[in-house]
Amino acid sequence: IYSSAVIAAIMEPLLTFDYLARPVKVVALTAEALPEITDDGRTYTFRIKPGILFAADPAFKGKPRELAADDYIYAIKRLVDPALRSPNAFYVAGKIVGLDEAAAAAAKTNATFDYGARIAGLEAVDRHTLRIRLKRSDYTFPSVIALPALSAVAREVVEAYPGNVQAHPVGTGPFVLKSWVPASKIT
Numbered sequence: 001i002y003s004s005a006v007i008a009a010i011m012e013p014l015l016t017f018d019y020l021a022r023p024v025k026v027v028a029l030t031a032e033a034l035p036e037i038t039d040d041g042r043t044y045t046f047r048i049k050p051g052i053l054f055a056a057d058p059a060f061k062g063k064p065r066e067l068a069a070d071d072y073i074y075a076i077k078r079l080v081d082p083a084l085r086s087p088n089a090f091y092v093a094g095k096i097v098g099l100d101e102a103a104a105a106a107a108k109t110n111a112t113f114d115y116g117a118r119i120a121g122l123e124a125v126d127r128h129t130l131r132i133r134l135k136r137s138d139y140t141f142p143s144v145i146a147l148p149a150l151s152a153v154a155r156e157v158v159e160a161y162p163g164n165v166q167a168h169p170v171g172t173g174p175f176v177l178k179s180w181v182p183a184s185k186i187t
Contacts, residue, residue, distance in 0.1 A: 011151035014046050014072065014130070015142055026142045030067060030152070034142065041137035044145075046072075048128040059160035069124035071152035074115065076122060078153060081113040082106050088149035095141070097121030097133045115155070 016029040028034055030052055035044040052067040054060065079086045080093065080103040092099060098120035106113035121133040134141060144150065158165050 011148055012052075013146055013148060013151045014048070015146040017143075017146055026146050029146075035145075037139070039133075041139045041141075042134045044132045044134070044141060045125070046130045046132075046145075048072075048130065050128055054154050054157075057154075057157055057160075059154070059157040065154060065156075066127075067152055068127050069130035071154055072130050072150070073119075073122045073124060074155045074158075075150060075153040077102070077113065077115055077119070078158075079149065083113060086149075088147075091144050091147060091149055095134050095138065095144070097135055 012030050014029060014031040015026050015034070018025050018027045021027075026034070030048055032047045032049050035046045037044055046069075048067060048069060050066070054065045054067065056062075056064075076092055076096070076099070078084060079089050079091065080099055082103060083106070089103075093103075094100060096119070099122070102113065102117060102119055105111060121135075123131040123133075125131050132141075132145075
């Protein structure tokens with residue numbers, strides 16, 4: 001419970017909930033706007049705000065690391081990796097084209113999840129554009145994407161601390177994203 005509260009406070013999904021709105025609604029967070037929805041609610045295209053940086057971490061070798069579409073793809077793949085046994089895998093299970101098949105292949109004896117393999121329903125169109133294709137129409141999918149469990153994850157950080165990524169300091173850890181603020185709003 002406590003870990004979930006901390007994760008929700010420091011990690012940033014594409015969308016979030018505006019709890020002060022009545023009724024509560026989904027709004028853009030790291031995305032520039034709500035997704036473009038096509039294909040009768042089966043294809044969602046998100047455009048990520050450029051200039052959002054992960055907090056500094058030695059895994060980035062002293063260079064600023066900008067948030068990219070691949071970070072969300074990696075995070076979604078990690079949710080379904082059987083070796084990680086994520087309690088949040090159900091958020092995407094059965095939804096994204098090709099994702100269940102990748103998880104099933106990794107669940108076989110002596111198999112591992114192939115993070116480099118292409119999944120038909122997860123596409124980085126370019127550095128700041130993510131396209132997700134669903135198996136069937138789901139107009140509630142933005143609410144799923146707004147959950148903290150679907151926040152971006154930098155692959156190089158996970159690989160730098162194998163089996164121990166959760167032990168890094170909260171608040172200055174490798175997954176924290178600097179909040180995006182337009183230059184015109186800085187005083």
